Amino acid sequence: MLSELTADERQAVLKSLEDRGWLWQGDWIYAPHRMLWLHKGLDFGSLQEFYEKFSIRLARMKEIKPPDDPSAPYYEVIGDNQSLVSALEELLGNKAA
DSSP, X not given: OOOOOOHHHHHHHHHHHHHTTOEEEXXXXXXXXXXXXXXXXXXXXXXXXXXXXXXXXXXXXHHSOOOSOTTSHHHHHHHHHHHHHHHHHHHHHHHHO
């Protein structure tokens, strides 16, 4: 069973995403390229579990051979997922400090 983010952690994640250009539409927050979106409840477990889940996802995406076309959606998908993983890394680093 997954742990849950505390209310403070949830707010910190959402604020960090907003600071990175993520935008709200109703109860959903969308990454800058709109290739990733999350519900405001962020039900992905603890901060560490949330980070692990999406960092593994990002690593798998990066293993795919990217298209030669730099305007391909692949790069937008990678960028949006990297934005989330970076925000979570930052929060985990601050928590450990």
